[in-house]
Structures are given as C-alpha cells and as structure tokens.
Amino acid sequence: MSPTPRTALTIAGSDSGGGAGIQADLRTFFACGVHGMTAITAVTVQNSLGVQGFTEIPVDTVTAQIKAVSGDMGVDAAKTGMLATAEIIEEVAKTFEEVHIGRHAEKPLVVDPVAASMHGDALLREEALEAIRSELFPRATLVTPNLDEVRLLTGITVTDGGSQREAAKALIDLGPQWVLVKGGHMHGDPRCVDLLSDGVQFVELSGTRYDTEHTHGGGDTLAAAITASLAKGLGVPDAVAAGKRFIERSVAESYPLGGGVGPVSPFW
Numbered sequence: 001m002s003p004t005p006r007t008a009l010t011i012a013g014s015d016s017g018g019g020a021g022i023q024a025d026l027r028t029f030f031a032c033g034v035h036g037m038t039a040i041t042a043v044t045v046q047n048s049l050g051v052q053g054f055t056e057i058p059v060d061t062v063t064a065q066i067k068a069v070s071g072d073m074g075v076d077a078a079k080t081g082m083l084a085t086a087e088i089i090e091e092v093a094k095t096f097e098e099v100h101i102g103r104h105a106e107k108p109l110v111v112d113p114v115a116a117s118m119h120g121d122a123l124l125r126e127e128a129l130e131a132i133r134s135e136l137f138p139r140a141t142l143v144t145p146n147l148d149e150v151r152l153l154t155g156i157t158v159t160d161g162g163s164q165r166e167a168a169k170a171l172i173d174l175g176p177q178w179v180l181v182k183g184g185h186m187h188g189d190p191r192c193v194d195l196l197s198d199g200v201q202f203v204e205l206s207g208t209r210y211d212t213e214h215t216h217g218g219g220d221t222l223a224a225a226i227t228a229s230l231a232k233g234l235g236v237p238d239a240v241a242a243g244k245r246f247i248e249r250s251v252a253e254s255y256p257l258g259g260g261v262g263p264v265s266p267f268w
C-alpha cells in the first residue's frame with residue numbers, strides 16, 4: 001500500500017480531443033504526483049480544428065460532484081476552468097463556501113477565467129463574465145487570465161510591461177489574493193513574461209518563448225500545475241514558479257496531432 005497522496009479538484013469542461021480542459025488537468029495532476037478529482041461542468045465537442053459546440057451539465061450535478069469528493073476524500077486545492085454559464089458560476093461559488101474551498105478557508109483556489117478557445121470559440125456565455133468578477137474572483141487565491149481574458153474582464157488592452165502592471169492592479173481590485181497576468185499572447189516580445197502580484201509585490205517571471213503552434217491546453221496545464229503545487233503545500237509564488245517551469249517544458253514537448261493545433265505535453 002502507498003501513502004495517501006495530496007488531492008486536487010478541477011471544476012471544468014471536457015475536451016473530446018484530450019488536449020485541454022478536464023483531460024489536460026488530470027494528466028497534469030498525474031504528472032505532478034497528486035490525486036486528481038473532477039467536477040465536470042460541460043461537455044465540449046472539439047478536435048484540433050476547434051470547438052464544434054458544447055452542452056452544459058445540469059447545475060445540481062456540478063455542485064453534487066464537488067460536495068461528493070470534498071466531503072469524503074478531501075480537497076487540498078481546487079481550480080476552475082470552463083464554467084460555461086452564470087448559473088453554474090453562482091452555484092459553484094456558493095458550494096465553495098459550504099465545503100470551505102477558497103482563500104478565506106485556507107484551501108487554495110485557482111480561478112482560470114476561461115472565456116474562449118484559442119480558435120476564438122466561446123466557452124462562456126457572455127452574461128457570465130460579471131458572475132466571474134463578482135462571485136468567483138473574491139474567493140480566489142490566484143486568478144490566471146491571459147491577455148484576451150484581461151481585456152474582457154477589465155477593459156485594459158495589455159501591450160507592454162506598464163499596462164500589464166495596470167491590469168494586475170485592476171484585477172486585484174476585484175478581490176483575488178494574487179493575480180498572474182500571463183504574457184504568452186504578447187507575441188512581439190521574444191521572451192514570455194508573466195506578472196505575478198498581490199497588489200503590493202509585482203514579480204516578473206520571464207521565460208523562453210518556444211517556436212511552436214501546438215499550444216492547445218497550455219493555459220489549463222499551467223493552472224493545473226500551480227494547483228498541484230498548492231495542494232502539496234507550496235506558497236503562491238513558489239507554486240507559480242514551479243508551474244511556469246512545468247508549462248515551459250510542456251510547450252517545448254508539444255506535438256502535432258490532427259490537422260490543426262496539437263496539445264502541449266505534460267509527459268517528458
């Protein structure tokens with residue numbers, strides 16, 4: 001018999017292509033050595049060419065999954081990905097309160113505010129952005145928006161380090177403890193600079209930009225790797241640094257699959 005590992009819960013959508021969403025989270029949790037658990041919010045129909053559509057899971061089933069695993073197995077850290085609708089966001093936020101997940105309960109919560117796929121297909125109903133801001137952000141230990149999500153959430157278009165800092169401040173004003181403004185989509189920059197802030201400290205995390213178009217599931221993989229480190233008891237800056245090393249390697253090892261965008265690979 002082995003000792004019981006730390007546990008991480010992902011509340012997210014299924015990707016039939018296996019590159020992003022629940023599938024990316026589970027393989028990342030596995031690669032990071034934590035036991036992964038899931039509350040599926042939506043089933044997407046997608047492949048390397050894009051998302052063809054999605055069906056959301058009834059909201060009671062979403063919250064029942066969270067309650068079932070947290071009541072019995074325990075959740076050391078959780079992350080949210082694709083939440084699809086305002087109703088799911090509101091009920092998931094209430095459930096976090098009940099099962100003591102989130103920054104005030106000392107069970108770290110990473111909120112990846114997934115709004116669209118890299119092909120531009122919507123993964124969130126438009127009216128749900130306000131629920132992310134008002135219900136989820138104040139409960140988050142860390143939020144991890146990319147630059148498109150920053151623009152949707154704050155109205156700020158990030159073009160350089162200055163506006164990245166301005167965006168971090170605007171996001172912290174919405175209530176999360178920490179924010180990681182990911183710079184991966186700032187394609188003019190040969191480096192890949194993410195900005196981590198708690199509103200007081202501003203830490204630039206600089207990484208290598210790899211020349212690959214196969215980055216499907218990259219955002220999910222980074223957030224899942226950070227969540228795994230938080231589940232193991234690391235503080236936010238150390239967990240983010242570990243997550244950043246993990247995603248860099250995963251992008252370096254990404255592979256082509258299908259006729260479109262292949263996935264990042266957490267297996268090396």
Ligand code: PLP
Nearest residue numbers: 013020021082114117118216217
């Ligand atoms: N599908 C699901 C279920 C997701 O959660 C995500 C991203 O979070 C995507 C697709 C999009 O991934 P990408 O932007 O890497 O294509």
